[in-house]
Structures are given as C-alpha cells and as structure tokens.
Amino acid sequence: MTFLEKQTDPTTPMHWNGDMQADYFYSNGVAGDKFFKHLMKKDTFLASECPKCGVIFIPPRLYCEDCFCDIPDENWMEVKSQGIIRANTTAMIDAHGDPLEEPVIMALIDIDETDGAMLGRVKTEILDMDLCGLTVKAVLRPKNEREGTMKDILYYEPY
Numbered sequence: 001m002t003f004l005e006k007q008t009d010p011t012t013p014m015h016w017n018g019d020m021q022a023d024y025f026y027s028n029g030v031a032g033d034k035f036f037k038h039l040m041k042k043d044t045f046l047a048s049e050c051p052k053c054g055v056i057f058i059p060p061r062l063y064c065e066d067c068f069c070d071i072p073d074e075n076w077m078e079v080k081s082q083g084i085i086r087a088n089t090t091a092m093i094d095a096h097g098d099p100l101e102e103p104v105i106m107a108l109i110d111i112d113e114t115d116g117a118m119l120g121r122v123k124t125e126i127l128d129m130d131l132c133g134l135t136v137k138a139v140l141r142p143k144n145e146r147e148g149t150m151k152d153i154l155y156y157e158p159y
C-alpha cells in the first residue's frame with residue numbers, strides 16, 4: 001500500500017514500510033474561503049451575524065457556536081478592517097531563539113462592528129508597552145498582489 005491509496009475498509013489497519021513523506025494542507029474551510037476571496041477584491045473584512053442571538057462573528061462562521069443555527073448568506077456583511085487592540089506582546093527573538101532585526105508586535109484586535117477579533121502584527125514606534133485600547137487599521141497588500149491568505153494583511157497601524 002502506498003501513502004496515496006485510500007483506506008476503504010475501516011476494519012483493516014493500514015501500515016507503511018520505510019519512510020513516509022507527508023504533505024500537509026491547511027484548508028480555510030467554506031467560511032474562510034469566502035472571507036479571503038472577499039479580501040482579494042476589497043479593503044474590508046467579511047463578518048457573519050447569527051440570525052438568532054445577533055452575535056457578529058469575525059472571522060465569519062457558517063453557524064453560530066452558541067445557538068448551533070445556520071448563518072445564511074444574507075447575514076454576511078462587510079465591516080471596516082480596523083479595530084481596537086485587546087492584548088499585545090512584543091517578540092525580540094525568532095522561533096529559533098535568534099535575535100530579530102527589529103522587534104515584532106503581535107496583537108489581538110477587536111474588530112469594529114463585530115463581536116470577534118483578529119490576530120495580527122502591529123507596526124508602531126511604541127515598543128514593549130501595553131497597547132491595549134489603541135485603535136488600529138489594517139494595511140493590506142496592493143490588490144494585484146493579494147493571494148487570498150492571511151499574508152494579504154501586512155500589518156495593522158495606529159490611526
């Protein structure tokens with residue numbers, strides 16, 4: 001059996017001899033795909049609102065995590081790609097422990113008009129401080145360079 005063959009009998013265990021090469025693909029899912037396709041064309045974010053309890057999700061969801069009801073297409077909306085920093089941290093070293101050329105600020109940003117938040121990099125001259133409450137807006141790649149990924153959001157900056 002090779003890695004590319006699919007298991008059709010769940011009662012038969014699978015095994016491989018030797019090395020196994022695996023590729024991992026992360027799927028954005030249906031809601032994430034819709035969010036990023038929108039972001040490729042617009043400078044706003046997409047959110048979705050539960051028709052029952054009114055919670056506005058960002059990143060958008062196809063169903064409400066509280067009510068377990070579907071969120072129909074008509075409950076999707078554009079919101080500004082800006083918000084208020086809820087929490088932040090400043091990295092001085094990279095994942096290997098090597099010093100970064102310049103500190104990197106990561107923040108959890110409550111997105112305006114929604115009940116959700118986005119994680120993102122913040123560019124500001126204010127380093128290693130509590131930035132909670134700072135209003136920031138997303139700086140996006142030029143539209144002709146967007147790929148439909150998180151990398152399209154370059155960073156957030158104060159406004």
Ligand SMILES: [Zn+2]
Pocket residue numbers: 050051052053054055064065066067068
């Ligand atoms: Zn709900």
